[in-house]
Amino acid sequence: MNLHEFSDWLSNTPFSQAIQITSWAIPSIQVVHIICLAALFATALMFSLRIAGRGLANEALHVQAPRFARAILVLTVFLLVSGTLLITAEPGRTITNPSFYAKMIMLAIALAITLWLTSVSRRQLESPRGVHVAAAMFVMLLWVGIIFCGRFIAYVESY
Amino acid sequence: MSSSWTEWLQNTPLAVTISEDWFPWVESAHVVFLALVAGTIFLVDTRLLGLTSRNLRFTYLSDRLLPWTWGAFIGATITGTLMFTAGAAIYTSNAPFLIKMGLLVLAGINMLYFQFVTFRSVAQWDNGRPIPAARAAGAISLVLWCLVIGFGRWIGFV
Numbered sequence: 001m002n003l004h005e006f007s008d009w010l011s012n013t014p015f016s017q018a019i020q021i022t023s024w025a026i027p028s029i030q031v032v033h034i035i036c037l038a039a040l041f042a043t044a045l046m047f048s049l050r051i052a053g054r055g056l057a058n059e060a061l062h063v064q065a066p067r068f069a070r071a072i073l074v075l076t077v078f079l080l081v082s083g084t085l086l087i088t089a090e091p092g093r094t095i096t097n098p099s100f101y102a103k104m105i106m107l108a109i110a111l112a113i114t115l116w117l118t119s120v121s122r123r124q125l126e127s128p129r130g131v132h133v134a135a136a137m138f139v140m141l142l143w144v145g146i147i148f149c150g151r152f153i154a155y156v157e158s159y
Numbered sequence: 160m161s162s163s164w165t166e167w168l169q170n171t172p173l174a175v176t177i178s179e180d181w182f183p184w185v186e187s188a189h190v191v192f193l194a195l196v197a198g199t200i201f202l203v204d205t206r207l208l209g210l211t212s213r214n215l216r217f218t219y220l221s222d223r224l225l226p227w228t229w230g231a232f233i234g235a236t237i238t239g240t241l242m243f244t245a246g247a248a249i250y251t252s253n254a255p256f257l258i259k260m261g262l263l264v265l266a267g268i269n270m271l272y273f274q275f276v277t278f279r280s281v282a283q284w285d286n287g288r289p290i291p292a293a294r295a296a297g298a299i300s301l302v303l304w305c306l307v308i309g310f311g312r313w314i315g316f317v
Contacts, residue, residue: 035197035308038201039197042197042199043198056215056223147191148191
């Protein structure tokens with residue numbers, strides 16, 4: 001089964017059909033997706049600023065880092081669930097869309113760097129090092145790129 | 160009369176360029192800014208409700224978050240205005256757009272009441288659980304901003 005066949009099969013499943021014929025379902029799921037991404041983006045910014053020794057810097061980083069990471073991961077789960085529902089509803093729009101794959105690759109890198117920064121923060125890093133600050137800023141660029149690619153799924157042609 | 164200025168606006172060279180070439184870029188930038196606006200507001204609201212950052216003083220948190228909120232709000236307003244110009248005649252009769260603008264006004268009133276009335280006693284609740292009026296302001300803000308996002312997304316579906 002190739003991706004196009006999978007996409008056709010998925011869009012003909014009863015669950016996908018149920019979402020498709022409910023006119024308010026897709027916008028509602030998108031709204032939940034955007035609300036969660038807003039919370040994640042602001043939390044990720046606070047974590048990145050904290051790594052650079054700015055923002056909410058009143059506590060030791062090794063105490064704060066796991067809290068930031070937990071919030072980011074919980075929100076990521078909400079985003080994966082709502083995102084999976086959106087794919088299920090419109091597989092032809094996403095599964096064969098280059099913008100969707102660019103988004104997923106950036107997401108994997110952003111999560112990997114976030115986990116790495118969390119584990120480094122737990123062990124040391126009370127005074128920020130250049131490489132960690134650079135990685136924290138790079139993660140923010142990735143989140144911006146992820147948001148752009150997410151919106152561009154609506155504009156880039158599926159192959 | 161009302162239709163003539165919107166039609167003039169969406170026929171300006173800038174508006175035509177946006178609607179023909181730039182719309183996806185402006186719209187994506189709008190999502191980045193709105194994520195920062197709403198996300199930082201959510202962190203302040205949930206602190207007011209006593210759900211997050213309970214170990215931080217309220218003023219410590221809000222002093223560090225709200226500059227980002229305002230900076231991003233300027234960005235969201237600029238990108239939002241650019242998107243509006245691209246389809247001004249349609250948006251002025253688009254119900255979700257008009258409801259969204261109304262909700263933004265309500266969010267502003269809630270913020271002003273909080274700032275000039277509830278916030279005056281902040282010294283008493285800065286450390287612990289905020290007073291009921293402050294919790295109410297947080298809850299109202301949280302609901303209003305979720306609705307702003309909801310109706311904002313709905314603009315494109317009608």
